[in-house]
Amino acid sequence: MSEKREGLFSRAEEVLGLFRKGAEFTQELLRENERLRRELARLEGQQLAASDEQAWEKLRGELVARIESLEGERTDMLERLRAVEDENQQFTTRYIEIEEENNNLASLYVASFQLHSTLHLQEVLQIIIEIVINLIGAEVFAIYVLDEKTNVLSPVASEGALLGVFPICRLGQGMIGGAVASGETACLEGEERQPDQPIVAIPLRVQERPIGAIAIQRLLQQKDGFTPLDHELFTLLAGHAATAIFAARLFSQSERKLNTIQGFIDLLTK
Amino acid sequence: MTRHRILIVEDSPTMRQLLVFALKRLKDVDIVEAQDGMDGLRKVTSDHFDLALVDINMPVMDGLKLISLIRGEESLKAMPIIVITTEGAREDRERALALGADEYLTKPIQANKVLQVAKGLLKLG
Numbered sequence: 001m002s003e004k005r006e007g008l009f010s011r012a013e014e015v016l017g018l019f020r021k022g023a024e025f026t027q028e029l030l031r032e033n034e035r036l037r038r039e040l041a042r043l044e045g046q047q048l049a050a051s052d053e054q055a056w057e058k059l060r061g062e063l064v065a066r067i068e069s070l071e072g073e074r075t076d077m078l079e080r081l082r083a084v085e086d087e088n089q090q091f092t093t094r095y096i097e098i099e100e101e102n103n104n105l106a107s108l109y110v111a112s113f114q115l116h117s118t119l120h121l122q123e124v125l126q127i128i129i130e131i132v133i134n135l136i137g138a139e140v141f142a143i144y145v146l147d148e149k150t151n152v153l154s155p156v157a158s159e160g161a162l163l164g165v166f167p168i169c170r171l172g173q174g175m176i177g178g179a180v181a182s183g184e185t186a187c188l189e190g191e192e193r194q195p196d197q198p199i200v201a202i203p204l205r206v207q208e209r210p211i212g213a214i215a216i217q218r219l220l221q222q223k224d225g226f227t228p229l230d231h232e233l234f235t236l237l238a239g240h241a242a243t244a245i246f247a248a249r250l251f252s253q254s255e256r257k258l259n260t261i262q263g264f265i266d267l268l269t270k
Numbered sequence: 271m272t273r274h275r276i277l278i279v280e281d282s283p284t285m286r287q288l289l290v291f292a293l294k295r296l297k298d299v300d301i302v303e304a305q306d307g308m309d310g311l312r313k314v315t316s317d318h319f320d321l322a323l324v325d326i327n328m329p330v331m332d333g334l335k336l337i338s339l340i341r342g343e344e345s346l347k348a349m350p351i352i353v354i355t356t357e358g359a360r361e362d363r364e365r366a367l368a369l370g371a372d373e374y375l376t377k378p379i380q381a382n383k384v385l386q387v388a389k390g391l392l393k394l395g
Contacts, residue, residue: 137378222358
């Protein structure tokens with residue numbers, strides 16, 4: 001009897017298990033059904049949108065406007081890039097110019113500084129020689145000084161050739177004398193000239209008072225011609241070298257006079 | 271930060287001052303001046319230098335003699351040397367380079383060129 005009951009219970013358990021599985025399967029079917037319904041609704045919505053010509057046209061218009069706006073932005077950016085590149089090029093050119101200007105100013109400063117660093121005539125002449133060799137690049141040249149009593153210009157220092165090679169000239173005569181009289185640098189660069197004529201004659205003047213000249217006969221072989229800096233140096237030499245020579249001569253004269261006076265005083269007081 | 275030491279051997283004070291002006295634009299450099307070859311030799315053998323600028327025509331000892339003495343010294347063989355001179359002939363250039371100079375610049379100098387060459391030899395960007 002009890003065996004029959006146990007058999008019944010186990011059969012009931014089996015049936016119950018089948019029901020549970022059936023319930024789970026049903027739940028799963030319901031979920032799948034729900035998912036498919038949603039998918040169907042989405043596809044129906046898209047189909048509806050696609051079929052709506054006006055909506056498509058609007059979307060297309062918006063996209064075209066967006067593309068045009070982006071194209072415009074791109075063109076604008078390219079123009080700005082080009083402008084920045086141009087500006088950059090201008091800055092580079094300007095930088096190079098300023099660098100060159102800076103170098104030229106340094107050369108002029110050094111020349112001026114050295115010229116006024118001494119009151120001894122021989123040292124001043126040596127400094128002028130150094131400037132003409134190192135900054136201008138001359139190989140053969142002479143420095144002339146004017147004798148105000150006789151109006152004769154005589155070479156007092158030279159480089160590349162002996163002093164005797166350079167002719168003595170009169171104020172106002174020839175290329176050197178003419179340059180000193182007029183106060184204007186005479187330059188025969190690239191022009192035909194006599195063998196004894198210098199390439200350039202730079203007058204040395206203190207205000208309107210002629211002091212002398214620098215006559216350049218030949219440039220160093222690696223020097224092709226005069227640069228704008230060289231012309232600046234001619235102007236600087238015309239004024240500063242003249243002042244330095246004038247000051248050195250005055251100093252030398254005053255020293256001599258002082259010694260003479262001191263000699264007299266010593267003679268009278270001893 | 272490494273400082274570079276540069277020796278200028280040049281008898282002309284004008285030229286020395288001009289070179290100092292140009293080289294001062296390099297960052298972190300100490301510049302020492304010598305007024306002739308002998309003075310240069312004394313300085314280069316008693317101190318460390320990363321670069322030397324040497325003139326050729328100088329009193330007491332000329333630049334070519336100085337270069338040959340520098341290159342004869344084991345510890346100075348690698349020190350770069352720039353020759354700055356009025357001598358523009360090809361044979362002068364070849365002689366200086368054969369003696370051991372690294373670069374040969376002719377006067378009148380261009381500050382930019384000197385800077386560019388010095389930067390290259392000092393390996394500065």
